[in-house]
Amino acid sequence: MKTTSNSFKSTCCYCGVGCGVVVTKETNGQLTLEGDKEHPSNKGMLCSKGMNLHYTVMDQSDRLLYPQMRLNRSMPLQKVSWDDALERTAAVFKTFIKKFGPDSVAFYVSGQCLTEEYYLVNKLIKGFIGSNNIDTNSRLCMSSAVVGYKLALGEDSVPVCYDDIEAADVIYVTGANPAWCHPIIWRRVEAHKAANPHVKIICADPRRTDTVRSSDLHLQIQPGTDIVLNNAIGRILVEKGYVDNDFIRDHADGYEAFVEKIMQRTIQEAADICGIQPDAIEQAAEWIGKANGFLSFWTMGLNQSVIGVNKNLSLINLHLITGKIGKPGNGPFSLTGQPNAMGGRETGGLANILPGHREVLNATHREEMENFWKSPVKIADKPGLTATEMFEALADDRLKAIWIINTNPLVSMPDINVAESALKKARFVVVQDVSNRADTVHFADVVLPAAAWLEKEGTMTNAERRITHLPKAIDAPGEALPDSEIIWRFAEKMGFGKSFNYQNVSQVYDEYVRVTAGTSIDVTGVDYDLIQKNRSIQWPLPLGQETYYGENPGTKRLFTDHQFYTQNKRAQIHAVADENTSEQPDEDFPLVLTTGRIRDQWHTMTKTGRVAKLNKHIPQPFVQIHPEDAKDRNIQEGQLVVVSGRRGEVRVKVQLTDDVRRGLCFLPMHWGKILGSNLGRANNLTNNLVDPKSKEPDFKFSAVQVALYKKP
Template identity: 70%
Template sequence: MKSFKSTCSYCGVGCNIIVHTDRDGRLTLEGDPDSPVNKGMLCSKGMNLHYTVMDRSDRLLYPQMRMSKDMPLQRVSWDDALDRAAAVFKSIIKRFGPDAVAFYVSGQCLTEEYYIVNKLIKGFIGSNNIDTNSRLCMSSAVVGYKLTLGEDAVPTSYEDIELADTFLVTGANPAWCHPIMWRRVEAHKAANPDVKIIVVDPRKTQTCAYADIHLQINPGTDITLHHAIGRALIEKDMVDNEFIANNTDGYETYKELVFQKTVKEAARVCGVKSEDIYWTAEYIGRSNGFISMWTMGLNQSVVGVNKNVSLINLNLITGHIGKPGSGPFSLTGQPNAMGGREVGGLANLLPAHRNLMDPKDREDVEKFWGGTKIAPKPGLTATEMFQALETGKLKAIWIICTNPLVSLPDARLAEKALSKANFVVVQEISDKSDTLKYADLVLPAAAWAEKEGTMTNSERRISYLQPVVPPPGEALP
């Protein structure tokens, strides 16, 4: 029996696992007992991950191509497939310019895959038209961190969980969606009954079962609630004035903003009791360690950035940041959404959290990439790509490890856009993807346990994934 270390590919917790293979190639797995992330624990998804590897009934095995839109896909060699992709992209770029092509990637990609595609289009093709399905979930947190902290850098780790005594969980159901991380919160509260958990959610979820306070707000009133908690903290004199004076700007403006509504007025808007808002402020204010946690409930909103900012401000005014047991903690949904952000796999970013619109940042990356020239204008975002395909501004798109017909907010627009595109490449593992219907070229990809690389989890911990089994057919990483 051989053993390999890897990382679960289901969510952003990033649980480390050990995969065992027997003589017949059958796989078993267990949580890595030495992992600082999951300490040997696995949820039901992680425990059954190896079955997805062994079940190859829906796998794409060979490159396929159609020479015209009304022809069926036919099996071709990798050489023919790549020659066709290169020839069509080259022709479109020559005729319409580099911004006529785009790459749409995924938080399922390994960090190295993100980096290569990012360098290809930004450093070689000369366009910034690369974006990821992580745009649909984490881009609000990215901008929220930049506006409040100056960097898209999560300042909290899982080790802080055992050092905190108050948790504010909003726009998230980690008991179901980040279960192993939440097990640590549960265990911490069980060992320390005075630990307080406040859950903000219009619904009653499994996470609410652990709440000391459940703020069951009216949908869309998150910012009003955050401001009310901020006002209550100020009224109770539970802000960290020294931290505010030494480390923040704009406090007086913030104070004016949160005082536009009384706590009682805000409570009526939110549909909660004002007493619960004051108790929330009390728990936060007297904490030695306070962690705010959130995910898609805040991020996937037309005012998602403002929701992020209003929440992070609660950590800032109380000084609960940059010290053990404290900080804002956005929980990534996909296993490598964070890795993509780190290597600049978004239309407005460059590797190492550099800003594409900053001339000095562009110059640094240009030198590192060997003297290439990076365009100063940000590329099309995920939704903008499909709008541009629909209008004809964008001619070709290369889709990697994501199904926009399921994940984009306007699936009908995506369908119409792909039907109008001059050329569509789909790099995918499953033959069940709806997007294949519109593909001119299909490339079979390697899946989890079939390739080597790294992923970065919610706390920015980088994990190495070893290849365990070869990809089926002619699939490649």
């Protein structure tokens, strides 16, 4: 029976769908939670992770409760005051900066940070310390999409919204499993198809996932052949006359070079490379060509690749040659894996960008931010270290100190041994986190306890550019502080107190909003009071230029006038090479490993791993291989196997299934330690190759072998 006393509307802090939730504080002190029926993104629906979100804050058994530090790693961490922890950190940072320069320190943050937190860390290191060494775990999941959008559309701007689902008649899902990873999006897709049987769903994926099971056409391509497939679809669209010549003439460049490129392979050659039938490519192209609404969704299968940017461009090309963008139901939609990956992009939370989609390499942009912040230093004119570069630089002592906020790189980084030895060698490590489940805590010189979801306030932006407000609903335990407050207190210890003299988060938000004036993400019409009152608004919404629709203020869809953010206002079609440059299999490691999520876990399980109900779905890590590959190796269902690669191994139970292609195996990414060892950690096997433009790692393609485990 419900004993409601106090209800709060908030936003789920897992994936980038950004579902609205209503949390109720019951009179018995417990929390209950349900989907927010009034929230435009989820309309009351929640997935298994979202439904159980409140348990993660009610269980405080492993919370970090007070600051701790140690003078060297052989000593145990000891409880200290906030002043002591921040003063020592500031003293160490100042010493390194004086002796080795500002690039000797770095912040590694997270797509789970709120927008105000992202903004403050950027302001501190870029505008006051004078280094661009801030990067985020979002580098590991969507930086290829950022670059793809920029190169094609002029800026990192998602052109579409969730309401485009119901206006589409062909939905192309590629390199994504939204049925498990973005379930509420997928429920909207399935409901739309159920009500409109003519709607076609195409899914390109080397695995047969739950998303594939509700699709009309599965293009079960060989891993790494996405560009070959998209170019072949492009060729058929050109040859069959599905191209929008008026749109190309008036609004896009690069078509001739694109045609020349895609004509270099026949459809039969492309089909052979992809390992599928030419008819299937013809069918996909025909549906796309005839569609009134062509919407594409993608995530890590395209992004987490050594050719991730080109994969993105090859997909966006299909929208540009057909003019299927800037109209209801049409457009390329990059889904985001984290709740505020978008907010990080907006506030400059990558090593190469500045707030308001400004660029580090642009002198005018640097000057605008220096003036705005009244910076005591020049903003560095070169990008800082990206995620993988930071750990490489720590390992060889180019980087002396790292401050890790709300992320767990010892499970999530590729080629994990590099990250682990880097943290061991690092001269100074600060870890700011919610719980001691994060493996990084054990490598820290200073540990700072952070407030969790519901214990702090601020804003986030979901995958459809929707900024939402999250109120503080409960107090943080012990001495834990909101991340924003930790940063502004530290800035004061560094001697920047005058510029970080905030009393509350709304002041940080309102300052950030002023930075966006005149940029493509201009939200000067959305002050903190309005976002609190309205709960969610899609950017841009400039002051005095209200583009209202229905009851929801903001801009639902971009490029409706086909004016893009490039200098000449024209979209750019790119002729992209289709060769995959991933690590190649050989005799010793003949299989390709791809890693990914399972339905009920999220990231490195520091939150979902605490919820008994979620752990029941799939309690242990596993590897999936094709039955024929298993037969070749005398492996039977459920046996313990060793998956080995050029950098390490894992030891897990095997599942035999033709859901994976022959030659492919799949390992979930979530587990760090199991039974006290790291033998379930997928990133023991992945490699450090990155896309040259986005610097995003190649998580979806590593060479491995699978063999029966034999006791030594």
